[in-house]
Amino acid sequence: MLVINIFVYETIKTGFLKQQKKDALIKANIISDSISVTLKKEDVELTDINLDIQLKEISTKLDGRILIIDSKKKVIYDSFNDLRDAVIDQKEVVRALDGEAMVSEYILDKYKNTLYTSVPLTKNGKIAGVVLLSVSLLEHYITINSIRNSLILISLIVLILITFITLKIATAISEPIKRLTQAMQNAAHGKLNENVSITGSDEISQLAKAYNFMNTKLSQIEKQRREFVANVSHELKTPLSSMKLLSESLLIQPNVEVEIYKEFLMDIDSEMDRLNKIIENLLNMVDMDEEKLHLDYKLTYVNYLLEKVVNSIKPLANEKNIKIILNQWEKIQIYLDQDKIHQALTNIIHNAVKYTESSGKVEVSLFRRGQYAVIKISDNGIGIAEENIPYIFERFYRVDSARSRQTGGSGLGLAISHQIISLHQGMIEIESKVNEGTTFYVKLPMEYMLGEKD
Numbered sequence: 001m002l003v004i005n006i007f008v009y010e011t012i013k014t015g016f017l018k019q020q021k022k023d024a025l026i027k028a029n030i031i032s033d034s035i036s037v038t039l040k041k042e043d044v045e046l047t048d049i050n051l052d053i054q055l056k057e058i059s060t061k062l063d064g065r066i067l068i069i070d071s072k073k074k075v076i077y078d079s080f081n082d083l084r085d086a087v088i089d090q091k092e093v094v095r096a097l098d099g100e101a102m103v104s105e106y107i108l109d110k111y112k113n114t115l116y117t118s119v120p121l122t123k124n125g126k127i128a129g130v131v132l133l134s135v136s137l138l139e140h141y142i143t144i145n146s147i148r149n150s151l152i153l154i155s156l157i158v159l160i161l162i163t164f165i166t167l168k169i170a171t172a173i174s175e176p177i178k179r180l181t182q183a184m185q186n187a188a189h190g191k192l193n194e195n196v197s198i199t200g201s202d203e204i205s206q207l208a209k210a211y212n213f214m215n216t217k218l219s220q221i222e223k224q225r226r227e228f229v230a231n232v233s234h235e236l237k238t239p240l241s242s243m244k245l246l247s248e249s250l251l252i253q254p255n256v257e258v259e260i261y262k263e264f265l266m267d268i269d270s271e272m273d274r275l276n277k278i279i280e281n282l283l284n285m286v287d288m289d290e291e292k293l294h295l296d297y298k299l300t301y302v303n304y305l306l307e308k309v310v311n312s313i314k315p316l317a318n319e320k321n322i323k324i325i326l327n328q329w330e331k332i333q334i335y336l337d338q339d340k341i342h343q344a345l346t347n348i349i350h351n352a353v354k355y356t357e358s359s360g361k362v363e364v365s366l367f368r369r370g371q372y373a374v375i376k377i378s379d380n381g382i383g384i385a386e387e388n389i390p391y392i393f394e395r396f397y398r399v400d401s402a403r404s405r406q407t408g409g410s411g412l413g414l415a416i417s418h419q420i421i422s423l424h425q426g427m428i429e430i431e432s433k434v435n436e437g438t439t440f441y442v443k444l445p446m447e448y449m450l451g452e453k454d
Helices: 002-042 051-061 091-097 138-188 203-252 258-289 302-319 338-354 386-391 401-407 413-423
Strands: 065-070 075-078 102-108 112-123 126-136 297-301 323-328 333-337 361-369 372-379 427-433 437-445
Touching (some): 002 102, 002 112, 002 126, 051 065, 051 075, 091 102, 091 112, 091 126, 112 138, 138 203, 203 258, 302 323, 302 333, 302 338, 333 338, 333 437, 338 361, 338 372, 338 413, 386 427, 413 427, 413 437
Antiparallel strands (some): 065 075, 112 126, 297 333, 361 372, 372 437, 427 437
């Protein structure tokens, strides 16, 4: 703004002075031409003309001082009558006597800014003298300075307005950023339940919405993690406590029969298998997180694979008096990792049996639909509430923690199954109603898989 003010001020000043110099030069030439015409017409010398009469009218109209100087630099006319007969050796006079018109600006003690304009007087082509015109620029500078002061005032007002608006805008921008930064710092210290309330549709509000969404997801993950740690701790503690109790029972009894030893050892072995299963699931999840999972594709009869899975789960179903029905309307052969798909299907069918009440039914069907081989697993068990379905494949997620603890669930089975099916470029869909049952659709592509095949 300072540069703009200086530029505007200098432009106005330069243009104004340029016009004043031009006007002064025109006036001086008019006087020179008038006197030159008289000299030529009357054929007299410059000193013989009655300049008082000739310049009286001009001097009254001209806001300045008129000096007529002869060729010897002597003043023969002064409209102020102060310098008559004085010799003036100003450069303007010397230049004019050499035939050059000149305009100069001076700062005088009495008249302040003053414009000197000199033009030659000619008679018959020869220089007979000089017209020296002195014009005060004081009023003009007062006008120019008034414009400058107005510019400064306007600039100050604009500067204040700009400062006020800038501070408002800066506050409007920085305050949400401060709140967002503070919320992020709190989140870094473990406070994941703080959302940032920023209204609007600009980039910062969108960033706040993204942060709130991320914070909500992190809170959910943290909650699930805590529940998982608690559940796994319980699951690990239960078999360990059982094994400790069984072993202590054997140790404190002096005489124990071999049959009792065998029975207790079988129970201990069963608890160890349970521990091993939990640890195996945890390791599988870690491998998938670190992308270490290797798929060994082989051409596989899905029918045969399903039979193996169903047969492995039938003992559990028989214990609960649950009927497992296997429907195979088509023979389907595709490339897949047999062990991993076996694990994924086992988790899903095992869940179906586990969450179906006694005397219930689980139906497993295999058929072709478009480009997919579809494995449908449906039960008439307890079902899943609609609000829980979107999270059912998230790791550590369990719909009913108390029921899952009773049934031995850790919340990893479906997450592992979903990951395995996704790695096979397939998908899992789910339909469920509370107290009516649940249906899973496992879809595997029929064409050769992209990836490694043996």
